Amino acid sequence: MVKERVTVIDIARAAGVSKSTVSLVLQGSSLVNEATRAKVNAAIRDLGYVYNRGAANLRQAKSKIIGIVVNDLTNSFFAELAVGVDAVVQSAGFVQFLANTGEKIERQREVVASMREHGVSGLIVSPARGTEATDLAPLVESGIPVVLVVRDIAGAEVSSLTSDNHAGAMAAVRHLIERGHQRIAFLGGFPDTAVFEARMRGYRDALIEAGLPVSEALIIGSAPSRAGGVTAVEQAMMLADRPTAALCFNDAVAFGVCDGLRARRLEPGADFAVIGFDDVIEAKTAVPALTTVSVDPQGMGQRAAELLLKQIKAGKAEPEAIVGSVRLVVRQSCGAAVERKREVLA
Amino acid sequence: MVKERVTVIDIARAAGVSKSTVSLVLQGSSLVNEATRAKVNAAIRDLGYVYNRGAANLRQAKSKIIGIVVNDLTNSFFAELAVGVDAVVQSAGFVQFLANTGEKIERQREVVASMREHGVSGLIVSPARGTEATDLAPLVESGIPVVLVVRDIAGAEVSSLTSDNHAGAMAAVRHLIERGHQRIAFLGGFPDTAVFEARMRGYRDALIEAGLPVSEALIIGSAPSRAGGVTAVEQAMMLADRPTAALCFNDAVAFGVCDGLRARRLEPGADFAVIGFDDVIEAKTAVPALTTVSVDPQGMGQRAAELLLKQIKAGKAEPEAIVGSVRLVVRQSCGAAVERKREVLA
DNA sequence: TGACGAAATTGGAACGTTCCAATTATGAAA
DNA sequence: TTTCATAATTGGAACGTTCCAATTTCGTCA
Numbered sequence: 001m002v003k004e005r006v007t008v009i010d011i012a013r014a015a016g017v018s019k020s021t022v023s024l025v026l027q028g029s030s031l032v033n034e035a036t037r038a039k040v041n042a043a044i045r046d047l048g049y050v051y052n053r054g055a056a057n058l059r060q061a062k063s064k065i066i067g068i069v070v071n072d073l074t075n076s077f078f079a080e081l082a083v084g085v086d087a088v089v090q091s092a093g094f095v096q097f098l099a100n101t102g103e104k105i106e107r108q109r110e111v112v113a114s115m116r117e118h119g120v121s122g123l124i125v126s127p128a129r130g131t132e133a134t135d136l137a138p139l140v141e142s143g144i145p146v147v148l149v150v151r152d153i154a155g156a157e158v159s160s161l162t163s164d165n166h167a168g169a170m171a172a173v174r175h176l177i178e179r180g181h182q183r184i185a186f187l188g189g190f191p192d193t194a195v196f197e198a199r200m201r202g203y204r205d206a207l208i209e210a211g212l213p214v215s216e217a218l219i220i221g222s223a224p225s226r227a228g229g230v231t232a233v234e235q236a237m238m239l240a241d242r243p244t245a246a247l248c249f250n251d252a253v254a255f256g257v258c259d260g261l262r263a264r265r266l267e268p269g270a271d272f273a274v275i276g277f278d279d280v281i282e283a284k285t286a287v288p289a290l291t292t293v294s295v296d297p298q299g300m301g302q303r304a305a306e307l308l309l310k311q312i313k314a315g316k317a318e319p320e321a322i323v324g325s326v327r328l329v330v331r332q333s334c335g336a337a338v339e340r341k342r343e344v345l346a
Numbered sequence: 347m348v349k350e351r352v353t354v355i356d357i358a359r360a361a362g363v364s365k366s367t368v369s370l371v372l373q374g375s376s377l378v379n380e381a382t383r384a385k386v387n388a389a390i391r392d393l394g395y396v397y398n399r400g401a402a403n404l405r406q407a408k409s410k411i412i413g414i415v416v417n418d419l420t421n422s423f424f425a426e427l428a429v430g431v432d433a434v435v436q437s438a439g440f441v442q443f444l445a446n447t448g449e450k451i452e453r454q455r456e457v458v459a460s461m462r463e464h465g466v467s468g469l470i471v472s473p474a475r476g477t478e479a480t481d482l483a484p485l486v487e488s489g490i491p492v493v494l495v496v497r498d499i500a501g502a503e504v505s506s507l508t509s510d511n512h513a514g515a516m517a518a519v520r521h522l523i524e525r526g527h528q529r530i531a532f533l534g535g536f537p538d539t540a541v542f543e544a545r546m547r548g549y550r551d552a553l554i555e556a557g558l559p560v561s562e563a564l565i566i567g568s569a570p571s572r573a574g575g576v577t578a579v580e581q582a583m584m585l586a587d588r589p590t591a592a593l594c595f596n597d598a599v600a601f602g603v604c605d606g607l608r609a610r611r612l613e614p615g616a617d618f619a620v621i622g623f624d625d626v627i628e629a630k631t632a633v634p635a636l637t638t639v640s641v642d643p644q645g646m647g648q649r650a651a652e653l654l655l656k657q658i659k660a661g662k663a664e665p666e667a668i669v670g671s672v673r674l675v676v677r678q679s680c681g682a683a684v685e686r687k688r689e690v691l692a
Numbered sequence: 693t694g695a696c697g698a699a700a701t702t703g704g705a706a707c708g709t710t711c712c713a714a715t716t717a718t719g720a721a722a
Numbered sequence: 723t724t725t726c727a728t729a730a731t732t733g734g735a736a737c738g739t740t741c742c743a744a745t746t747t748c749g750t751c752a
Binding site: 695698701707710711714719721 | 737
């Protein structure tokens with residue numbers, strides 16, 4: 001049942017040439033005569049030969065595999081990121097190892113080690129919370145190109161691709177201020193991450209710029225998920241002096257915030273302005289359509305993959321830190337759209 | 347900068363043993379003396395050795411890689427499926443190639459070929475629309491275990507793991523009927539898929555069982571996405587004799603349907619009953635919480651991975667077709683919960 | 693002390709490819 | 723015809739591991 005593996009030697013025999021010639025054909029060398037090439041290709045088809053990349057790698061020490069490790073594939077931001085990476089990586093003839101760490105640093109260590117053993121020629125990592133530069137050291141020492149996405153790590157000598165979180169947050173808050181909001185909350189996210197830090201600073205700076213007070217009570221962390229958004233907005237609405245708008249840590253939180261508002265009979269967009277961050281695919285089709293700071297996760301994945309492939313090709317490239325620009329896309333959830341009845345306002 | 351690769355020979359030299367012994371300790375053989383093992387392990391640490399799985403595979407023709415191909419990672423159903431697979435595969439010491447076909451059959455052909463070349467020892471595939479048994483033939487001939495998930499393919503001699511779509515749809519529609527609905531729509535999904543077919547038949551059968559008429563006008567296909575849900579419900583609401591409830595092809599469609607209802611100032615759950623299919627993670631936290639037929643995508647991924655690993659271990663297993671049971675989880679979107687004011691009803 | 697079985701270790705071939713250096717075939721110029 | 727450059731082809735070593743059969747070491751018992 002399980003048939004013998006057919007190798008390059010078998011086709012050499014079938015085509016009446018040497019294995020070296022077959023190898024040449026396989027890699028599309030121009031050295032081989034047209035007629036021979038045809039014979040060899042015919043034999044390949046007839047015998048149902050499948051190329052053994054493992055054996056090839058062994059000889060050339062150059063695999064066509066890249067690894068990508070994300071914290072939470074369940075979050076569409078990362079799913080889209082992975083799709084973006086996959087797209088460019090596939091069309092470059094590479095294939096991707098995808099691993100999910102669930103934000104667990106131990107898991108991350110394991111999968112990175114496993115990927116090294118499999119000989120990936122590059123790695124795209126969205127580091128788990130708490131990852132340190134030393135965790136990446138063995139990787140960079142061994143000369144494997146690494147591109148950090150989403151979160152940068154201080155002191156790590158690898159390339160990174162982040163987004164201008166500070167500017168994005170500022171733009172969002174400015175927009176809310178222009179619309180007349182004075183009490184604006186910052187909801188969701190883990191406070192001990194660099195991304196939180198940057199977005200929150202953008203939020204503060206915009207308030208300060210406008211001469212508005214910054215109240216610590218209005219900065220409410222939570223898990224960066226839909227559920228986290230629900231709890232964060234609940235907490236915000238228990239405040240004596242309630243906010244009328246919120247910038248959320250990310251879109252997932254923003255959707256949760258909308259859910260939480262509805263649970264209190266408040267209509268997001270009409271009774272309370274909500275702005276998200278990331279511009280996940282559903283942001284556009286949600287009701288109300290989510291105003292959000294577009295990070296373009298899929299595009300980010302693509303750029304990360306391109307950067308990585310470039311470094312792989314170059315052998316050893318200098319690490320570069322790219323911070324992608326970001327833009328506010330105004331939709332309905334910040335109150336831009338239709339006027340709504342307000343009688344429900346508690 | 348790029349350091350020389352250190353191999354088992356280097357360790358052998360450093361530890362003063364032969365490469366065979368090193369190989370033995372690498373695979374945890376009980377044949378080697380405790381003291382030697384310690385020496386070897388020390389050398390491994392000191393020299394920073396990394397195991398070369400490629401070389402090992404070459405010799406043993408048994409990789410620790412499985413492939414998983416999905417149609418749309420952007421859909422959380424598939425993302426969760428992948429996470430489920432990843433979890434069990436990782437803890438079995440395997441690593442997964444993940445590829446996204448975007449429902450394109452050509453892409454699927456490419457990635458499957460590429461995975462074969464990389465020597466995956468098994469494949470989990472959620473086949474793109476239009477995949478035929480013959481597409482999988484070379485794979486099964488070569489003895490690589492394949493597990494089909496979500497969609498089965500007639501005539502393909504491989505295992506499959508689907509869910510009892512017919513029963514799930516019937517349960518959902520029965521529930522709507524019990525609540526007094528008479529005009530119930532079936533919204534979303536591509537009509538030319540087996541999954542659509544099964545769910546739709548369940549829908550029909552439940553209506554027939556209750557002696558209700560089946561109207562073709564109430565069966566409205568669309569892309570199985572949020573956007574598709576919006577358009578499907580729009581179409582449904584233009585009917586002269588509007589439905590008062592809908593069973594949706596999947597949760598994504600159901601969310602879209604909710605969006606579409608809101609756009610018409612109807613409150614899902616209160617003014618119109620909506621039931622989804624899949625029980626994606628957000629179903630629970632959405633507002634209103636989505637009543638849905640739970641397929642447990644993550645669990646499904648786990649079971650698929652377990653089945654595949656079993657077959658890999660067994661060498662060659664008889665194909666088995668598992669259809670997972672499914673249960674209706676009643677939440678708010680079908681009108682189960684709080685009574686709401688109805689004045690908005692157009 | 694010798695013999696013997698068990699425990700531990702070992703050298704070399706093999707896995708399927710690529711690459712190098714070397715060889716042979718081809719055709720044009722002399 | 724001979725000569726030479728060029729085009730095609732080739733055998734064999736190498737990549738880093740595992741596995742087999744063979745060998746060495748050891749402890750125990752007669």
